[in-house]
Amino acid sequence: MQIRNTLPQLRRHYHISPRLLFAAGLVALFVAIPLAYIFFRATTGGEEVWLRLLQTRIWKLLGNTLLLAATVTGGATLVGVTMSFLTERTDLPGRKVFRWMLAMPLAIPAYIGGIVHLTLLRPRGGLIPQLLAEWFGQPIPTPSPLGFGGAAFILTLFMFPYVYLLSGAAFRSLNASLEEASRTFGRSNWQTLWEVTLPALRPGITAGALLVALDVLAEYGTVALLRYETFSSAIFVQLSGRYDRSAAAVLSGVLIVIAVMILWGELRLQGQARYTQMDSQWRPAPTLPLKKWKVPAFLLVSLVVFSSLLVPVIVLAAWSVQALLDPAALASIMRSGSQTFGNYAWNSLWASALAAVIAVLLSLPVALLSARYPNKLTQAISRFCQVGYAIPGVVIALSLVLLVNRYLPFLYATPLIVVMAYVLRHMPQAVRASESALNQLSPSMEEASRTLGRTSIQTIFQVILPLIVPGLLAGAGLVFLTSLKELPATLLLRPAGFDTLAVRVWVWASEGFYIQAAPAALLLVVASAAPLYFLLRREQIFR
Amino acid sequence: MQHFSKKLIGLLFVLALLVSACGGGTAVPGENAPAVESNSPVENEAGVSGNLVIYSGRSESLIQPVLDAFQAKYPNVKILLKSGSNSELANALIEEQANPQADVFVTTEIFTIQSLYQQGLFASYRPVGADLLPAEFIGPEDSWVGLTRRARVIMYNTELVGADEAPQSIFDLTDPKWQGQIAAAGSTNGGMQAQIAAMRQLLGDEATQEWLTGLMVNEVTFFGGHTDVRKAVGAGEFKIGLVNHYYYYLQLAEGSPVGIVFPDQGEGQIGLICNATSAAIVNGGKNVTAAQAFLDFLISEEGQKLFAEGNYEYPMLASVPLREGVEPLENFRLADVNVAEAALDLNGTLDLMEAIGLP
Numbered sequence: 001m002q003i004r005n006t007l008p009q010l011r012r013h014y015h016i017s018p019r020l021l022f023a024a025g026l027v028a029l030f031v032a033i034p035l036a037y038i039f040f041r042a043t044t045g046g047e048e049v050w051l052r053l054l055q056t057r058i059w060k061l062l063g064n065t066l067l068l069a070a071t072v073t074g075g076a077t078l079v080g081v082t083m084s085f086l087t088e089r090t091d092l093p094g095r096k097v098f099r100w101m102l103a104m105p106l107a108i109p110a111y112i113g114g115i116v117h118l119t120l121l122r123p124r125g126g127l128i129p130q131l132l133a134e135w136f137g138q139p140i141p142t143p144s145p146l147g148f149g150g151a152a153f154i155l156t157l158f159m160f161p162y163v164y165l166l167s168g169a170a171f172r173s174l175n176a177s178l179e180e181a182s183r184t185f186g187r188s189n190w191q192t193l194w195e196v197t198l199p200a201l202r203p204g205i206t207a208g209a210l211l212v213a214l215d216v217l218a219e220y221g222t223v224a225l226l227r228y229e230t231f232s233s234a235i236f237v238q239l240s241g242r243y244d245r246s247a248a249a250v251l252s253g254v255l256i257v258i259a260v261m262i263l264w265g266e267l268r269l270q271g272q273a274r275y276t277q278m279d280s281q282w283r284p285a286p287t288l289p290l291k292k293w294k295v296p297a298f299l300l301v302s303l304v305v306f307s308s309l310l311v312p313v314i315v316l317a318a319w320s321v322q323a324l325l326d327p328a329a330l331a332s333i334m335r336s337g338s339q340t341f342g343n344y345a346w347n348s349l350w351a352s353a354l355a356a357v358i359a360v361l362l363s364l365p366v367a368l369l370s371a372r373y374p375n376k377l378t379q380a381i382s383r384f385c386q387v388g389y390a391i392p393g394v395v396i397a398l399s400l401v402l403l404v405n406r407y408l409p410f411l412y413a414t415p416l417i418v419v420m421a422y423v424l425r426h427m428p429q430a431v432r433a434s435e436s437a438l439n440q441l442s443p444s445m446e447e448a449s450r451t452l453g454r455t456s457i458q459t460i461f462q463v464i465l466p467l468i469v470p471g472l473l474a475g476a477g478l479v480f481l482t483s484l485k486e487l488p489a490t491l492l493l494r495p496a497g498f499d500t501l502a503v504r505v506w507v508w509a510s511e512g513f514y515i516q517a518a519p520a521a522l523l524l525v526v527a528s529a530a531p532l533y534f535l536l537r538r539e540q541i542f543r
Numbered sequence: 544m545q546h547f548s549k550k551l552i553g554l555l556f557v558l559a560l561l562v563s564a565c566g567g568g569t570a571v572p573g574e575n576a577p578a579v580e581s582n583s584p585v586e587n588e589a590g591v592s593g594n595l596v597i598y599s600g601r602s603e604s605l606i607q608p609v610l611d612a613f614q615a616k617y618p619n620v621k622i623l624l625k626s627g628s629n630s631e632l633a634n635a636l637i638e639e640q641a642n643p644q645a646d647v648f649v650t651t652e653i654f655t656i657q658s659l660y661q662q663g664l665f666a667s668y669r670p671v672g673a674d675l676l677p678a679e680f681i682g683p684e685d686s687w688v689g690l691t692r693r694a695r696v697i698m699y700n701t702e703l704v705g706a707d708e709a710p711q712s713i714f715d716l717t718d719p720k721w722q723g724q725i726a727a728a729g730s731t732n733g734g735m736q737a738q739i740a741a742m743r744q745l746l747g748d749e750a751t752q753e754w755l756t757g758l759m760v761n762e763v764t765f766f767g768g769h770t771d772v773r774k775a776v777g778a779g780e781f782k783i784g785l786v787n788h789y790y791y792y793l794q795l796a797e798g799s800p801v802g803i804v805f806p807d808q809g810e811g812q813i814g815l816i817c818n819a820t821s822a823a824i825v826n827g828g829k830n831v832t833a834a835q836a837f838l839d840f841l842i843s844e845e846g847q848k849l850f851a852e853g854n855y856e857y858p859m860l861a862s863v864p865l866r867e868g869v870e871p872l873e874n875f876r877l878a879d880v881n882v883a884e885a886a887l888d889l890n891g892t893l894d895l896m897e898a899i900g901l902p
């Protein structure tokens with residue numbers, strides 16, 4: 001709040017730097033062009049393509065996609081809020097360990113979780129149905145992980161941590177006095193939870209739910225694997241099947257519209273209510289005793305941890321051992337063409353790391369502008385640079401294929417085009433992290449620096465940057481983490497010989513060779529877990 | 544749009560500079576180069592070196608042994624492989640026509656490669672030894688060359704289905720008696736696409752659509768690839784699978800109780816649907832010497848043996864024997880499909896699959 005108060009004063013001192021505005025404008029343009037191009041292609045795709053798609057596909061895809069997004073968002077919200085309530089507000093045994101274990105599934109890409117659960121649960125062929133059949137001497141019908149039910153289950157299982165983390169932080173920061181007041185007015189504990197606590201947590205929960213909804217729209221691997229058709233997978237099929245990009249562009253245009261509508265809906269929802277707290281009087285809320293619910297609650301949390309974290313990790317580890325012990329499998333895993341396993345791992349690491357560095361660098365002018373000179377224009381630029389959230393990897397890949405091949409052929413078929421896709425797709429995370437880092441920095445620092453004779457550029461490099469480095473690293477960590485997992489954009493844009501861990505997992509798994517896919521999958525999970533650990537350490541609930 | 548594009552170009556240049564400045568030290572480290580078994584230097588033809596970029600629609604486990612053997616012969620060549628579905632890679636080739644990236648294209652069926660030939664994507668080259676192959680498996684103007692043949696067969700689990708009970712025609716697969724018991728590959732699979740393309744030519748759109756709809760009504764489970772299908776039938780998860788013939792032999796070799804039917808051999812039936820894997824040299828590829836050496840190798844006795852022995856396929860080269868136990872194609876009546884004609888209308892096949900919503 002302090003920052004906002006000093007801003008008018010700041011503006012009197014210096015007007016918006018034209019250089020900064022220009023740089024931020026360039027970044028926004030960089031983000032905007034693929035989007036604009038897809039819309040251009042979609043709207044000029046030709047009446048015939050639209051008619052064909054309207055007659056055959058769009059309505060079914062629309063129904064499928066929205067149904068899945070709604071179900072998974074609802075499911076992830078339910079699971080996430082329940083888990084954060086139990087670990088933050090009750091005397092659940094082992095809650096400190098559970099806090100970690102509930103966040104860790106973020107390191108497991110949903111398609112890898114899907115591969116594991118598919119082999120376990122597949123009717124008749126899966127390990128669990130087989131075991132049941134052995135125990136009971138006859139086949140026992142089990143729910144199939146394929147289709148809508150399976151996709152909703154898997155996506156909920158691996159996306160609830162978004163809601164869990166954001167609502168957990170909100171639970172933690174909630175002031176005890178709010179609930180005390182509610183009880184003073186005669187509400188029971190449960191009434192307080194429903195009528196006071198949860199509504200106060202709404203911003204955190206909505207933000208988490210938004211991430212889930214947008215992620216479902218962008219998801220390709222899981223829905224393709226479990227054979228449930230959404231816009232994302234249909235675009236991919238169009239791209240790889242037909243020798244014509246118009247249909248893919250049309251479907252992409254519709255998908256972007258859905259995503260933007262979800263973003264807009266969230267903005268409206270958030271805009272209606274404000275919950276302000278007085279920080280000076282903050283006290284943590286007391287923990288609620290679970291009493292007779294202790295055992296069921298413990299079992300419930302264990303079940304979630306078991307299926308979203310332990311099962312995938314254990315199964316991947318077991319398969320990896322199996323693969324390492326089988327010389328034939330090992331030989332085929334280790335090489336593809338003249339490239340080796342070390343190449344894939346290295347490609348994954350450097351491409352994601354480079355994307356993280358570039359995304360953070362590009363986010364700086366935007367964040368500086370919106371944090372220091374908040375007005376409608378700078379806010380619009382900042383919002384705009386976050387539109388990558390709403391563009392699935394497959395759409396970014398399509399726009400880059402079309403644009404780069406046409407205007408920058410020398411960049412096409414180099415790893416840099418893959419990096420560019422990562423930057424475009426994951427820039428929002430960098431922008432948000434940089435903005436929040438800058439917002440925590442008092443403008444008086446800059447004023448002092450300027451007073452002491454430094455230029456604005458010197459101030460940025462000598463004063464601001466060193467102070468916000470931890471925040472920037474967090475943004476870079478997020479971009480790195482999500483780039484590592486990115487599948488559809490990598491699949492479509494990779495040059496020959498430039499496979500990443502995610503691509504290797506997919507190449508093997510889509511052919512049905514799950515054991516061969518395991519070592520790359522396990523390494524991917526481990527590589528994601530490391531930055532995730534450091535990101536979580538920054539949060540209060542993980543100290 | 545023009546205005547936009549110009550700004551974009553400038554912006555992207557800035558980014559490209561930034562990227563190359565940051566990425567200077569990120570070259571692929573050399574110590575990862577695979578150790579190559581030493582070969583007598585006489586065999587290493589001089590001048591064959593550099594990167595050889597191969598786009599391959601074949602399952603990776605089915606081409607890597609061939610690549611390894613080629614690599615052993617030409618240790619100075621670095622093979623860069625991009626695996627994917629035939630159509631995905633075909634799209635990439637079309638996309639890259641003005642700026643070719645690949646040297647060689649390998650597919651699992653003949654229609655895609657023929658269709659790309661018609662779009663002028665391939666360079667003419669008659670590989671050494673091409674005269675020994677059946678003439679029908681050399682593309683027009685020496686644009687592509689057939690590598691192996693594969694038959695579309697029905698495999699079944701012998702513990703669940705008796706030999707006399709197994710379906711003898713692909714049209715039996717729509718029989719309600721097998722409802723929910725059949726597995727096949729889905730619409731993104733090259734083998735399945737080629738089968739549908741062949742059937743459209745043999746029977747027309749209406750009958751093909753009726754058959755596909757029948758499969759869907761019969762609750763056939765469509766997997767992404769055939770490996771899932773053969774494993775599922777081998778494990779008894781499904782009674783019957785529609786696959787390429789070698790998947791049966793691969794599953795049999797794993798010790799599963801499986802049987803095979805080469806379908807539609809009766810009077811008035813369409814005959815066995817066969818297909819050919821094939822390869823071509825991409826027009827404008829950067830390493831023509833290596834690409835030509837690779838094609839020579841693929842149809843040489845050594846290359847053909849690898850396909851026949853390692854993967855139970857039917858080699859094109861008559862002098863290479865079938866792997867023991869594989870039923871020769873000569874024993875069967877083959878469906879009569881005109882490749883060039885089927886390739887012309889590949890989009891029609893995709894339209895059909897899309898219209899009925901084949902998974």
